[in-house]
Amino acid sequence: MTAAVGAPGPVGIPPAVTEETEPFWEAAREGRLLVERCPACAAESFPPYGICRACRGRPVEFVEITGPGRIYSFTVNHQRWLPGLEVPYAIVLVEFPGHPGVRVAGRLRGCAPQDVAIGAEVEIGFEPGPGGFAVPSFVAVPSPPGPPGPPGFTAAEGAA
Numbered sequence: 001m002t003a004a005v006g007a008p009g010p011v012g013i014p015p016a017v018t019e020e021t022e023p024f025w026e027a028a029r030e031g032r033l034l035v036e037r038c039p040a041c042a043a044e045s046f047p048p049y050g051i052c053r054a055c056r057g058r059p060v061e062f063v064e065i066t067g068p069g070r071i072y073s074f075t076v077n078h079q080r081w082l083p084g085l086e087v088p089y090a091i092v093l094v095e096f097p098g099h100p101g102v103r104v105a106g107r108l109r110g111c112a113p114q115d116v117a118i119g120a121e122v123e124i125g126f127e128p129g130p131g132g133f134a135v136p137s138f139v140a141v142p143s144p145p146g147p148p149g150p151p152g153f154t155a156a157e158g159a160a
């Protein structure tokens with residue numbers, strides 16, 4: 001195996017790369033987020049699967065998604081699953097305007113776990129992962145000043 005990135009060795013299990021997921025991991029190395037798009041019905045989906053989840057069509061093609069996205073849901077991990085894993089950290093599930101059907105999970109950086117909020121804007125980032133792979137993660141976008149809502153809810157949901 002060729003030398004991986006020079007960053008400190010991240011803990012975890014490297015992804016199992018398949019024919020269907022190889023383009024995704026190749027693009028990830030370049031900091032680009034690819035999702036699958038079905039040429040037949042235009043449905044987009046993630047993670048790569050090699051077949052359209054909507055119409056079962058194949059082959060599918062890849063399209064690049066750019067940020068920002070919005071936090072659809074999140075969880076905070078406090079468990080040190082692996083030696084060397086720094087906790088706590090937030091894992092966010094992110095959706096993107098104009099890309100229904102696509103939600104991408106990843107670690108959130110640039111925001112304390114207790115400050116993560118649904119609906120908050122995030123940029124796509126990648127960070128070194130196990131085995132020299134770049135893994136998707138997200139970087140919090142500072143929100144404009146405004147009245148704070150209850151933690152974990154957007155103002156709209158809080159008012160419902």
Ligand SMILES: [Zn+2]
Pocket residue numbers: 038039040041042043052053054055056057
């Ligand atoms: Zn389709």
